[in-house]
Amino acid sequence: MKCPYCSSADTRVINSRPSDEGASIRRRRECERCGRRFTTYERAQLEPLMVVKRDLHREPFNPDKLLRGLMLATEKRPINHELLRKFAYSFEDENPTHEITSEEIGRRAMLFLKPLDEVAYIRFASVYREFDSLERFIEEIKGLKDQ
Structure with missing residues (x-):
């Protein structure tokens, strides 16, 4: 190594x-x-999980890449990093097929973060959903308050 x-x-x-x-x-x-x-x-690793990107090209799933995104979203937040690691590495074990879309990965990550920490959820959502305006960002925050 x-x-x-x-x-x-x-x-x-x-x-x-x-x-x-x-x-x-x-x-x-x-x-x-x-x-x-x-x-x-x-x-x-029996057969690699492939990620179907938005432009439809495929690449092997890299849990470290997801973990980096989760770590950035939870930076300076009271969240156990081992919990993030377990979540990121669970995709290969829990996915019944050998392909997953990047949108599905982002959706699952947001569902995972939402009950843990709303600030981390918004941080992750701002990158994943590619907010193009302040209004979209505010709508997402209001959606959290309404729940």
Whole structure:
């Protein structure tokens, strides 16, 4: 495994343990060159989940990409990051087909965030729904107040 800090290929596993109820293995690693530690997750991948984008091209689902979006939306909010990680990595396990649209991913993420934190929900919605005006943004906020 290549070190994310110095790009050295000389890393060693310090600790391994099951994660996500046995669906993955969490490994703590240490770089032999720079001495920094980092965590990796190993999962079995039978057939990759493909994301159908708005322009209809397909790309492999990357849970880290979704997790980054969720982390940005929840920045400085009182939300457990492990909960976000579990949600992002659940798409591959819960999807009955091998394809999912980017719109469906965004819709599920918004449904996940809405009861957790309204501010994070609005932050995520502002990117996902591509608000083109202040009025659309205000409508979304009013929709939250009405519920």
